[in-house]
Amino acid sequence: MHKTSTRLRLARWLASGLLAASAPAAMAAFSITTVHDNSNAARPQYVIDTDAGLVFKVRAWDNGSSTTSSGDLSSILYKGVEYADASRGTQLNSGADWLYTGVSAVAVKAELVNANGSVVPASTVNNGVVTGDAYIRVTLTVNSTKGGTLTHYYVVRKGESNIHMGTHFTEEPDVHGLVRFIARIPIARLPNGGPAHAAGGLVSYGGQSYWAEDLRGTSGAIEASDVFGFAATDPRYGQSRSKHYANRRLKDWEFVGGTGPGVGVWFWRDNNEGGSGGPFYRSLLQQITDTTNELTYIVNYGEAQTEAFRMGVLNTYTMIFNDGTPPTSRPDTSWYGQVGMLGYVPPVGRGSVSGAGLTGRIAGLPYTVGFANAQAQYWADADPVDGHFTATGMLPGVYTMTVYKGELAVQTGTVTVTANASYALNPVAITGDPETTPALWRIGHWDGTPQEFINGDKLTFMHPSDVRMASWNVGPYIVGSSTNANWPAYQWKDVNNGLQVRFTLKRGQNAAPLRLRIGTTADYNSARPQVTVNSWTSGIPAAPPKVSRNLTVGTYRGFNRTYTFDIPAAQLVVGTNVLTINTVSGTAGAAFLSPALSFDAIDLVALP
Numbered sequence: 001m002h003k004t005s006t007r008l009r010l011a012r013w014l015a016s017g018l019l020a021a022s023a024p025a026a027m028a029a030f031s032i033t034t035v036h037d038n039s040n041a042a043r044p045q046y047v048i049d050t051d052a053g054l055v056f057k058v059r060a061w062d063n064g065s066s067t068t069s070s071g072d073l074s075s076i077l078y079k080g081v082e083y084a085d086a087s088r089g090t091q092l093n094s095g096a097d098w099l100y101t102g103v104s105a106v107a108v109k110a111e112l113v114n115a116n117g118s119v120v121p122a123s124t125v126n127n128g129v130v131t132g133d134a135y136i137r138v139t140l141t142v143n144s145t146k147g148g149t150l151t152h153y154y155v156v157r158k159g160e161s162n163i164h165m166g167t168h169f170t171e172e173p174d175v176h177g178l179v180r181f182i183a184r185i186p187i188a189r190l191p192n193g194g195p196a197h198a199a200g201g202l203v204s205y206g207g208q209s210y211w212a213e214d215l216r217g218t219s220g221a222i223e224a225s226d227v228f229g230f231a232a233t234d235p236r237y238g239q240s241r242s243k244h245y246a247n248r249r250l251k252d253w254e255f256v257g258g259t260g261p262g263v264g265v266w267f268w269r270d271n272n273e274g275g276s277g278g279p280f281y282r283s284l285l286q287q288i289t290d291t292t293n294e295l296t297y298i299v300n301y302g303e304a305q306t307e308a309f310r311m312g313v314l315n316t317y318t319m320i321f322n323d324g325t326p327p328t329s330r331p332d333t334s335w336y337g338q339v340g341m342l343g344y345v346p347p348v349g350r351g352s353v354s355g356a357g358l359t360g361r362i363a364g365l366p367y368t369v370g371f372a373n374a375q376a377q378y379w380a381d382a383d384p385v386d387g388h389f390t391a392t393g394m395l396p397g398v399y400t401m402t403v404y405k406g407e408l409a410v411q412t413g414t415v416t417v418t419a420n421a422s423y424a425l426n427p428v429a430i431t432g433d434p435e436t437t438p439a440l441w442r443i444g445h446w447d448g449t450p451q452e453f454i455n456g457d458k459l460t461f462m463h464p465s466d467v468r469m470a471s472w473n474v475g476p477y478i479v480g481s482s483t484n485a486n487w488p489a490y491q492w493k494d495v496n497n498g499l500q501v502r503f504t505l506k507r508g509q510n511a512a513p514l515r516l517r518i519g520t521t522a523d524y525n526s527a528r529p530q531v532t533v534n535s536w537t538s539g540i541p542a543a544p545p546k547v548s549r550n551l552t553v554g555t556y557r558g559f560n561r562t563y564t565f566d567i568p569a570a571q572l573v574v575g576t577n578v579l580t581i582n583t584v585s586g587t588a589g590a591a592f593l594s595p596a597l598s599f600d601a602i603d604l605v606a607l608p
Helices: 003-014
Strands: 030-036 044-050 054-058 071-077 107-114 119-121 128-131 135-143 149-157 161-167 178-186 201-207 208-210 221-223 227-229 254-260 263-269 286-288 292-302 315-322 350-357 367-372 377-381 389-394 397-405 408-417 422-425 441-444 490-491 498-504 514-524 528-533 562-566 573-585 597-608
Touching: 030 107, 044 107, 044 135, 044 149, 044 263, 054 107, 054 161, 161 178, 178 263, 178 315, 254 286, 254 292, 263 292, 350 408, 367 389, 377 422, 408 422, 490 573, 514 528, 528 562, 573 597
Parallel strands: 350 422
Antiparallel strands: 030 044, 030 128, 044 054, 054 071, 107 119, 107 135, 135 149, 149 161, 161 315, 178 292, 201 208, 221 227, 254 263, 263 315, 286 292, 350 389, 367 377, 367 397, 397 408, 441 597, 490 597, 498 573, 514 562, 514 597, 528 573
16 A cells, blocks of 8 residues: 555646546546546546556546647656656657557557456546456447457556556558657656666767767757757767667567656667567667657657568567666566457467578678568577577467668578467578679678768668768778778768779689679668779669668668679779779669668679
């Protein structure tokens, strides 16, 4: 039970002008209290007391505001301190009333779910209280005009200061083309980001530690309205900050959050089976401003997306309130099956895949095994010694299995997952690694990333114009003396076009045509390479589809593509040959928003 002082604070809170309603005579510790704003029964809010120092309200009526919505968490009290921004919602997307075009209606239902499975609805009277002994479930339902439905849950278990959430949808919300939950917390309450190992955590570079998504002190946008710089009088002048730079590869993070006086607020993610983009997908996760610390849990997001969105899966995640200690494990969710969330599949309804190993690996490089179909996605790290792997908790179905060397697909296959069973594979042979082809010369590694190149260590948390970036304009790459560190990670049509490679052929090496391979990890504005070797110029490859911004917002992760150019023998000379690579596109754009490529590897090989 709460102490009397806590009850008094709650009573004052309920009686505040925000609600204009008197508090019930006695607050139960684990309960739902129904309050009517301005004593109007058409304006209910549900006050959820977790019996763990966390009390939050769910608005169940449309207040007509463009920044708040029915279904928002309109207030979040933890140990008597308010962590919700009253002017902007803690909410789905930009409010549950703005998910689908032409739809503003949101159904909100609050219920107790007792340990015996019985369900007790919240009271309908002002200040009515219902108490229970196990769980509370709040359900938001939004129906689109096309027949799709989004269902979102807030679920709590007695005695825990966590808000468990689940989001299930049969149609992608079309207003913003994404599914997210965002918590906007007043900056005085949560002034700090997370530790280095968290998504959006501390970045250390050049003797400086900071949060790359921290906009405090910036003077204005340097790109669009979401990448910022500093005034000339600031010692950080020339540096960049953006919410996009809070990104982390999906497989590499488990939580995002921040700390304040005596508190930590965190989102712990699930296995992201209903997301899209695979294990290496990156997206914004946090933004720190002068007024709020914004924590964003992304279910799916259209930016730099590489596959279709997935529907019909319950996506679960947990908002954790504690004393500021970063969480070390996922909160217990073994009880989810007792609260009746749409789409929940228990462990017994899931299966697994295990592989005895991977053959044909290159020592020292990481390998990931991914599984994907139209409904779900999963992945597992391969053991660095023998390559064995196990993926668990998978929904039944037929999956494409992809083996990634770094982030490059080098082998695919098909597996079938059955509920409560394991699919066992013999060692998988890797046969599609382009690096196994002997090359006369090679720049970079075929690993699906540009990280070994110039600025490759800074691409995900700085804008390309950042003064801490090395120059993108480089002299010719001399095969035999230059290294990967002499080649830029990116090439823009308007910044560093016309990159050159000089290579020497011996007599006999020019007797037959040779194949130039250029691997890219992403492209912007339909960019693709065109090459010139000595006096011969290649054709222009077909244009790839246009995508959203990528290279300037912290991700090189797009579609891996390999372009091949067969150079006629008559155009090759004994001695020095000059290769020029140009980024070409019919799409306009200036500077770092001009058409661009991210390099994976470049090599010259014999024709098969």
